[in-house]
Amino acid sequence: MSEQQPFIIDDPENLIFRLNRRTLSDPSILDEERIKIFDRSWIYCGHASEIPNVGDFETRNVCGRPVIFCRDEDNNVRVFLNSCAHRGAQVCRERSGNARRFYCFYHGWTYGCDGQLKTVPAEESYPSNFNKKRFSLREPPRVEGYKDFWFISFDPEIISLGEYLGDAKDYIDLVVEQSPSGCMEIIEGTQEYDIKANWKLLVENSFDDYHLVSTHKTWLDYMKDSGVEIRPPKGQGLLLPTHGVGKNLGNGCAVIDNINFRGRPVAKWISIYGESAKEEIEKIRQELVERLGEERAARVADTNRNLVIFPNLVINDGSSVTIRAFWPLAADKMKVTAWALGPSEESRNARARRLDSFLTFYGPGGFATPDDVEALESVQLGLQTWRELEWSEMTRGIDKEGEQLNTDELHLRTFWRQWNKLMTLEA
């Protein structure tokens, strides 16, 4: 171990921040990450709107474990490890649905949606010390929610979710405040796709605004062709047509915060939405002002945010809102799950506009995401040289006092510093 180079060289005094590329390529790093990163953080599991009714469930894989995200008979959000206490088979094999019982078909053990073992066939053949109470479905050590976003942690000692989210809470609030009732919902239809790249490259990419101009030229052209005005604010000699900032939010969470120029379903009209949408968007904005005041309404309506909740949750609130969680399948491969989020009470037209706006940029068939995927896969192919080319450069903005631009890399360094901290903690 002593011969190994450090994961990062973090020396702001000498204006140096370098990332060792083995962190993105070496398969042995991933085994460590599963224990030191994923099992020591708060990990996004699901949104309460996915399971609105008693008995509703969604099954998914979180942190390499199959889990059931469900609502019990007392209307509480619950998370269970999807494995029978008897021999281990999954007790729920459907993707989603509504059930008052989870049934293991292997030997017929049956659990309630509160996780308690209800029935065991031929129970009388078990010895006298057999007690059904000992065989409930196991829950992750910690399950907590913030504004309908539910997280789990496999670290029983971890700080509360609220403390962990820290300053990120205000950014989640800005997303949720789009809804007059404060109820956002996951919209039907999930985008699930693999990227042949290390999962941390998508963390970087999700809030790296430096790549916008060169990677997404065709998307910018599409916006221009559609009559959307894309130009930098006056008097600024910026690379990008917007003056945004990057911020450290604590515990590895970070954000880029941008003035919007590309339209927002709530509530900034652009020509792509069509003249007929103007009136409704104006009304949506008016409601925001009445409810939140002019200043906060402008935050909700006129700014975008790309938020990373350490380690693997991204909430991008731009042309639309996307929730994106991603999981390493191997050092050079990840699985991405992306959802669209919208105010639960929005009109049919507003919802259609939101979804349409989503697809212009995001997703495997969008005008931008496929080029991000291509960039990440290209990086991963290039990183096969990690033994020869050891270091990646990540110093943009490091010599600046105070505010950092969205095209700087403070937010990327924030993620990597937390990652490095957890990976180098003594057990």
Added chain:
Amino acid sequence: MITSDSITRAEVEDFLYEEAALLDRWRLEDWLELLTHDAEYEVPSTDAPLSKTGDALFLIADDYRRIKARVKRLNDPEAHAESPRSRTRRMISNVRITKRQGTEIHVAANFSVYRFRYGYDVRHFVGHYHYTLMVEGPELKIRKRRAILDNTELGAQGAVSFIL
């Protein structure tokens, strides 16, 4: 006058094969000529194959304007996901006319599309199409094409960066 009643399955098959050949040869401008000016092109999310655009998140939900923009993008060398371009090969089969209504013909067909690319594994897209074709004078035109993937998730297929 040609109506939908006089179109045979073989003619529909010829039309779909011709379309597939244009797409496999990346003759996208010529492919656009096969579309009506109110055409729609849709690929639903893999977990919501029967959903409606406007209600649900799709992978692709283009109106004619965005189909044209998609073609423009794909013809730009800076559409990095398809630059260099992939090679695709489409197998169209099980073609059935499911409904005829005035000048409209509804068609179902299976597809198996392979995507090859330098430096990449082959990516295989399997599913079925729902077409709404229009009889316009002597020609067939595409008013709607929906490509429904059988994959329960897109997974190793990655992006739908070409016209599926």
